[in-house]
Amino acid sequence: MVDESGTDGLLGPDGYKVLSQWTNPAQAKARATELVVAHRSELREVVANPHLTQEWAQTLVRSARLVAAVQELIGPDVAVENTFLVIKWPGQSFEVPWHQDGINDRLDLDPDRSVAAWVALTDAESDAGCLHVLPGSQRAGYLPYKAEAATGAARGRALGVRMGLDVRGVPVPVRAGSGLLMDTRLVHCSHSNNWVGARVGLNVRFVAPGAVSMRDGSSPSLAPITGTGW
């Protein structure tokens, strides 16, 4: 198992919290239906950074309750560093490996100035490929990772953290319109969707000023949500 001697971080000992009703379930489901219709013909599974081009995502990342919950954690000035839409089609194998949201080949995020949100547009119960988390894993800090196999990388999540085969994690089922706030070091994964309908969720990395360290020394590309310090 991982060494857990580090700090609890912004989200306390478990490293995550359920965020109830950032929007109402009916509105979330209506959006999910539109996305399912738009992407059904090619069974598209991931869309990277929809907040840069798609109005629904620009609105979603500005949802008042979501932004207020993020501000409570990282302060008043908030920007989006990345978004990632995942559609898990029923019966299609799509495993997202154990990973941490705050580190990849391009950058790492200061866990005291950033937070990952996963927001559900459909109900995400255990059989529908909800997130599984390892509570307390954030205390180990960022862990070594490896690139996922080619199919996984094509799906846009290329980073896997090696975990023992016996590590199962805790499923966190949430309803449409709710979600999770996670420490950017929290190890999490999700399994395939064996429910009858598509499971749709958006991952959002929110940052405060100075949270992003780019490996090549460049400036991060951020979408400011609140504040002027950008």
Ligand SMILES: O=C(O)CCC(=O)C(=O)O
């Ligand atoms: O939507 C999923 O099932 C996984 C999303 C996730 O873990 C991520 O984008 O970091």
